[in-house]
Each structure stands twice: as structure tokens, then as C-alpha cells.
Amino acid sequence: MSYKVAIVTGAAAGIGAACSRRLAKEGVAVAVLDLDAERCADTVKVIKDAGGTAIAVGADVSNRASVKAALEQVREQLGPVSILxxxxxxxxxxxxxELTDERWDFIYAVNVRGIFILTQECLPDMKAAGWGRIVNISSSSAQTGAINMIPYSSSKGAVVTMTRSMAQEFGPWGITVNNIPPGSVMGTIMSEANRERFQIPTEVLLQTIPVRRMGEPDDIANACAWLCDERSGYVTGQTIGVNGGRVVT
Incomplete structure (x- = not known):
């Protein structure tokens, strides 16, 4: 098959759905993956209606057996994976x-072990092709910290350091690994939960963002698509902040 195949996790809505649509627009065949394949139906329909190629896949990213089964489906229906x-x-x-051991372990199982498992299982395809793109979505809270979000922000900090180490280890096979930490993105489950919980007025929040607007899922997707492209082949191990300037490095 001449096209590239991507897996996008957490892709039923929000940033994942936007990344799926954007990659499909670039001619990539996309496996839209979420915990429940049925939740991915809308994203897949939008892609297919626009002339793209996509399938819905269900998997628990923290469970290796579940991921292996999902990858079997992807390889059978689309081909080897070159973009993750x-x-x-x-x-x-x-x-x-008030944190329990169980809650801590759950956050790390999804946010950190999930990346470990997916990447490890997709790596043979990329090595065989001598080409691969891995984009990890972390969070600006990994850079700033966050009150009452220690397991979340620290797990996302782990994603940043995993990205740097993976980039160095996988680079000789033509595989780049980069990280996007979004900040203040509208229309995602997490951002809406943050706003509702902390009751931050929009006008106050905007004062913390130099460009004076909230982010959109497509802002993240545009950066993601570039990092998955041939044009970014000399970019690896980097944290590309897409946050309107809220975090300046």
C-alpha cells in the first residue's frame, strides 16, 4: 500500500478526533482508536465523507492484550503502522x-504505560520501514505544575522525558518522536472539566494567554500533522508548545 497508516489514540472526540481528521486530509489512512470503537463512529464518518480512509478501533491502551488485538485489526484492514x-x-x-494508591496507579496506567505499550507494539512496523513518526500529547501542566492535579501533571511530565529518550533511541531507524503539550484548548473533555471545577471566567483565563484566545483542537492537530510529515524529518525529541504563549520556553 502506498499510503501511510496512523493510529491516533483517544480519538473519539476533542484533540484526538481533530488529529485524525487532519492526518486523513493529508492522505494518511487513520485508525481512530478509543476505549469503545462505537464512540469513534462520528470521527470515522466525517473522514470518509470527506474522501479519506479511516476505521474505528476499540482498545484499552493500558492493557497489552487489548492493544495487540487492536493492532491486528489495523494491520489487517489498513497495513503496517508508520505514524502513532x-x-x-x-x-x-x-x-x-486524599489520593489513593489505586487512583495514582490508574492515572499512570493510562497516561504513561499506555504510551509505553502502544509505542513498543508499533515500533517493529516503523523499524521495518526505516521510517516512523511518533507524537506524544502531554499537557502544559507538565511544564507549570497544577494544584490538585499532582498525578496528572507528573504523569504528563513523564511523557516529556519519555519523548526525549525515545527520540534518541529510535532515531537511527528514521523514527522521530516529539511531544505537544496543549494549553487551554476548548472543546475537550479535560479542558471543560477544568473550567467547570475551578470556575475560571473566560475573560480572566484569556489574560493569561498572550494571543488572547482559547485554543481549538485544530490548533493541536495542525502541529501534529506537521510533526508527522516528511518536512519535519530533522525535528525530534522536541516539546512543541501549542498554547498561545501561556508557557514560554
Missing amino acids: VNNAGVTDFTPFE
């Missing part, structure tokens, strides 16, 4: 002293 967007994640707002 690790977007799936869960958040938490529990005060540190």
Missing part, C-alpha cells in the same frame, strides 16, 4: 493528601 499519535489520557483533581 499517543493522545489518550485521563485527568484527576484529587487533593494530594
Whole structure:
């Protein structure tokens, strides 16, 4: 098959759905993956209606057997995987002293182990092709920290350091690995949960963003598509902040 195949996790809605649509627009065949394949139907329909190629895939990214089964489906229906967007994640707002071991382990299972499993299982396809693109979606809270979000922000910090190490280890096979930490993106489950919980007025939030607007899922998707392209082949191990300037490095 001449086209490239991508897996986008957490792709039923929000940033994952936007990344799926954008990659499909670039001619990539996309496996739209979420915990429940039925939740991916709308994203797949939009892609197909626009003339793209996509399938819905269900998997628990923290469970290797589930991921292996999903990859069998992807390879059978689309072909070997050359692009992986690790977007799936869960958040938490529990005060540190109230956290349980179980809650901590759950956050890390999805946000960190999920990336480990997906990447490890897709790596043979990329190595065989001598080409691959991995984009990890972290969070600006990994850069700034966040009150009552210690397991979430620290797990996303792990994603940043995993990206740097993966880039160095996988580079000789033509595989790049980069990280996007979004900030203040409208229309995502996590951003809406943040706004509702902390009751931050939009006008106050906008004062913390130099470009004076909230982000959109497509802002992240545009950066993701570039990082998955031939044009970014000399970019690896990088954190590409797409946050309107909220975090300046």
C-alpha cells in the first residue's frame, strides 16, 4: 500500500478526533482508536465523507492484550503502522493528601504505560520501514505544575522525558518522536472539566494567554500533522508548545 497508516489514540472526540481528521486530509489512512470503537463512529464518518480512509478501533491502551488485538485489526484492514499519535489520557483533581494508591496507579496506567505499550507494539512496523513518526500529547501542566492535579501533571511530565529518550533511541531507524503539550484548548473533555471545577471566567483565563484566545483542537492537530510529515524529518525529541504563549520556553 502506498499510503501511510496512523493510529491516533483517544480519538473519539476533542484533540484526538481533530488529529485524525487532519492526518486523513493529508492522505494518511487513520485508525481512530478509543476505549469503545462505537464512540469513534462520528470521527470515522466525517473522514470518509470527506474522501479519506479511516476505521474505528476499540482498545484499552493500558492493557497489552487489548492493544495487540487492536493492532491486528489495523494491520489487517489498513497495513503496517508508520505514524502513532499517543493522545489518550485521563485527568484527576484529587487533593494530594486524599489520593489513593489505586487512583495514582490508574492515572499512570493510562497516561504513561499506555504510551509505553502502544509505542513498543508499533515500533517493529516503523523499524521495518526505516521510517516512523511518533507524537506524544502531554499537557502544559507538565511544564507549570497544577494544584490538585499532582498525578496528572507528573504523569504528563513523564511523557516529556519519555519523548526525549525515545527520540534518541529510535532515531537511527528514521523514527522521530516529539511531544505537544496543549494549553487551554476548548472543546475537550479535560479542558471543560477544568473550567467547570475551578470556575475560571473566560475573560480572566484569556489574560493569561498572550494571543488572547482559547485554543481549538485544530490548533493541536495542525502541529501534529506537521510533526508527522516528511518536512519535519530533522525535528525530534522536541516539546512543541501549542498554547498561545501561556508557557514560554
